[in-house]
Amino acid sequence: MQLLLIHSDYIEYEVKKSTPVAEEIEESFRTGRLEEALTAFMAVEKADESDVDDIINKAVGEIRNVAGQVKAANVMLYPYAHLSSDLSSPKVAVAVLKGVEKALSGDYNVKRAPFGWYKAFRISCKGHPLSELSRSIVPQGKPAVCAEPVVCIPEEKEEVVSEALKAESTAKSYWHILTPDGQLHSTEDFDFTGHENLKKFVNYEISKQRAVERAPPHVELMRRLEIADYEPGSDSGNMRFYPKGRLIKSLLENFVLEESYKVGAMEVETPLMYDMEHPTLKKYLDRFPARQYSIESDKRHMFLRFAACFGQFLMNHDMTISYKSLPLKMIEMTRYSFRKEQRGELVGLRRLRAFTMPDMHSLCTDMQQAVEQFDAQYNMCISVLDKVGIKVDDFEVAVRFTRDFYNDNKDFITNLAKTVKKPVLVEMWDTRFFYFVLKFEFNFVDALAKASALSTVQIDVENAERYGINYIDTDGVAKKPVILHCSPSGAIERCIYGLLEKEAMRTENGGVPMLPVWLSPTQVRVIPISDKHMEFAQQIADQLQCRVDIDDREDTVGKKVREAAREWIPYVVVIGDKEAETGNINVTIRAESQPEKPKKVEMTAEQLNARILSETEGMPYKGLPLAKMLSVRPKFL
RNA sequence: GCCUCUGUGGCUUAGCGGUAUAGCGGCUGAUUCGUAAUCAGCAGGUCGGGGGUUCAAAUCCCCCCGGAGGCUCCA
Numbered sequence: 058m059q060l061l062l063i064h065s066d067y068i069e070y071e072v073k074k075s076t077p078v079a080e081e082i083e084e085s086f087r088t089g090r091l092e093e094a095l096t097a098f099m100a101v102e103k104a105d106e107s108d109v110d111d112i113i114n115k116a117v118g119e120i121r122n123v124a125g126q127v128k129a130a131n132v133m134l135y136p137y138a139h140l141s142s143d144l145s146s147p148k149v150a151v152a153v154l155k156g157v158e159k160a161l162s163g164d165y166n167v168k169r170a171p172f173g174w175y176k177a178f179r180i181s182c183k184g185h186p187l188s189e190l191s192r193s194i195v196p197q198g199k200p201a202v203c204a205e206p207v208v209c210i211p212e213e214k215e216e217v218v219s220e221a222l223k224a225e226s227t228a229k230s231y232w233h234i235l236t237p238d239g240q241l242h243s244t245e246d247f248d249f250t251g252h253e254n255l256k257k258f259v260n261y262e263i264s265k266q267r268a269v270e271r272a273p274p275h276v277e278l279m280r281r282l283e284i285a286d287y288e289p290g291s292d293s294g295n296m297r298f299y300p301k302g303r304l305i306k307s308l309l310e311n312f313v314l315e316e317s318y319k320v321g322a323m324e325v326e327t328p329l330m331y332d333m334e335h336p337t338l339k340k341y342l343d344r345f346p347a348r349q350y351s352i353e354s355d356k357r358h359m360f361l362r363f364a365a366c367f368g369q370f371l372m373n374h375d376m377t378i379s380y381k382s383l384p385l386k387m388i389e390m391t392r393y394s395f396r397k398e399q400r401g402e403l404v405g406l407r408r409l410r411a412f413t414m415p416d417m418h419s420l421c422t423d424m425q426q427a428v429e430q431f432d433a434q435y436n437m438c439i440s441v442l443d444k445v446g447i448k449v450d451d452f453e454v455a456v457r458f459t460r461d462f463y464n465d466n467k468d469f470i471t472n473l474a475k476t477v478k479k480p481v482l483v484e485m486w487d488t489r490f491f492y493f494v495l496k497f498e499f500n501f502v503d504a505l506a507k508a509s510a511l512s513t514v515q516i517d518v519e520n521a522e523r524y525g526i527n528y529i530d531t532d533g534v535a536k537k538p539v540i541l542h543c544s545p546s547g548a549i550e551r552c553i554y555g556l557l558e559k560e561a562m563r564t565e566n567g568g569v570p571m572l573p574v575w576l577s578p579t580q581v582r583v584i585p586i587s588d589k590h591m592e593f594a595q596q597i598a599d600q601l602q603c604r605v606d607i608d609d610r611e612d613t614v615g616k617k618v619r620e621a622a623r624e625w626i627p628y629v630v631v632i633g634d635k636e637a638e639t640g641n642i643n644v645t646i647r648a649e650s651q652p653e654k655p656k657k658v659e660m661t662a663e664q665l666n667a668r669i670l671s672e673t674e675g676m677p678y679k680g681l682p683l684a685k686m687l688s689v690r691p692k693f694l
Numbered sequence: 695g696c697c698u699c700u701g702u703g704g705c706u707u708a709g710c711g712g713u714a715u716a717g718c719g720g721c722u723g724a725u726u727c728g729u730a731a732u733c734a735g736c737a738g739g740u741c742g743g744g745g746g747u748u749c750a751a752a753u754c755c756c757c758c759c760g761g762a763g764g765c766u767c768c769a
Contacts, residue, residue, distance in 0.1 A: 064695095064696090126765080126766090127696080128696090128697090183695065183696075272762070272763075276762095280705095287761075289760065289761080293760095293761090363769085364769080366769095396768090396769095398767080398768075399695075399766070399767060399768090400695080402766090402767070402768075404762085404763085408768080491769060492769075493769080496769085509768090510768085513769090515769080542769085584728095584729085586726080586727065586728055587726040587727060588726060589726080590726095611725085611726080611727095612727090612731085612732085613725095613726095613727055613728095613729095613731080613732055614727065614728055614729055615727090615728090615729060615730065615731070615732090616730085616731050616732085617729085618728095618729040618730065619729085619730040619731060620730090620731085621729095622729095622730065623730085629729080631728065631729060633727095633728055634728090635728080643728090643729090645729075653730080655729070655730095657729080692704080692705090692719065692720085694704080694705065694719095
């Protein structure tokens, strides 16, 4: 049985004309209307004839379940043949419909639309996520058949569901834990001892245990550190970034770009908005409905990109590409990518509606080259996150693929677990539901056991065809490449979220939080004890080739030191008479300090300079984006 | 989208039917200071917006608009 459940403000129908299979009906049955109803469009299928009672039970169970969730007291049962191409006999269908009606009628106000009649109907869909659900139900012993995924795009205003209404099926997932020795374990039986984070991740992915009792700690940190904040003048999930946040983002963006140049990627720039009616894009969009911002421009209907795929694939389509150029890599630092995520999912920097995503695509000659590239990019992603400050121990790996791909590439997939030297979560599908046959993600598990994806690579076997992307092979024939999608770090904002959450966990465990030195907005804070030490403080600051500032405000040393600590500044230098005499400086090193036990070391300015240069070697650098003198700095919060 | 909670000066916040609290920050003055908050003074609010109940509303009720959490979703 195919079941489509719509939580509606109202549903009404009127019988127009009978079909040859029409059931006989009374006059009162010719029209019907229910307010605040769960409407169940039902198509009884051939396979259901083998066990009518079981089908009725299962359908009743699904309807009860959803009706309970949406708190609907009224249920409209609506026979809808168009949901299936393999219908049962009318006799069985009527029997099933009546059976369902009878089973529900005790607990709900149930109405049933007549079977076998052409009916005019109007329905107003409430539009919340639970308001549109489809279910495929099969009798015992029969395998589920995946219907072709077709999509119904909800209208903004009152919606009239038409003939085009069809179901969007969901793929069945098989979950496993893959250990580095190549064994697939059941997620229920696997011993998670020593892999507590993986356990949290698995719970998050499979059990959907996501209740949380407090706001994630990075939200307060992002504000206190003057990195980012909510912008009430914009849409939710569109953040403002203060100078320190912009600096951190800029450094991260530059770093990811540099790393991708190293593997041969060409940086490009593509438009933010696209024509909704463009035939190729329309087809692509139809697979992922209702998640993009749309805007009206004159009479054209545009949408904002949710990745760089559109622009890069359209560019690839127009290019002349020889096999000699493959693998061909292009990257764009998308500022921004837009996704109209559901309101309740937006928290701090974890999930945004406008975010900066490095998006790299690699065109490969064939699956073999794609797999080689996948492996190389898997390792690249590990290295990128490591240098950002997110280590292998800080994330959990998920690998997702089709059963066919796994059977052809068992050793290769096992190797992914070997590389990270720990068990990984595996999700397998019988049929390919998405555009990829293989993907991995690195999932950061935060202080509240919520998981979110950072780096990812996917092997796309669908879009070369859809976008008409070709390369000319050695034999002079145009062929379709296999395309890899890769985000080496994941969204830049999400990296910042990860770093802040990681440091929040460090604080909870009795550590001293800080950002990597190369990302710290102020790397050295110089604190003169009084006005007369200002000149020497200036001299010290001038000798340091990094982001130095001077706290020249009229406050006590104690207060200035406290504020430097609250800003997580890696090196704090107090300048007084002693330093002016010896020429040496007293440096508090945050990385080596413990709570209430600062580590203070006497050294020369040259030594401090050398230390910082070696710590930040090979990483991007930008100057201080704020006034050097704290006394003239504005406060953002 | 739905459910729950929430909205008091730039920030954090007390008050929850009877003239609006305090701290931080800001400004002014004093202090020139050796490692987690120097002292004093001043300015700053039609308590998110609109409507209603009441002699009286920040406080109770209704509608709207922000914000947070949950559900759901997550290429």
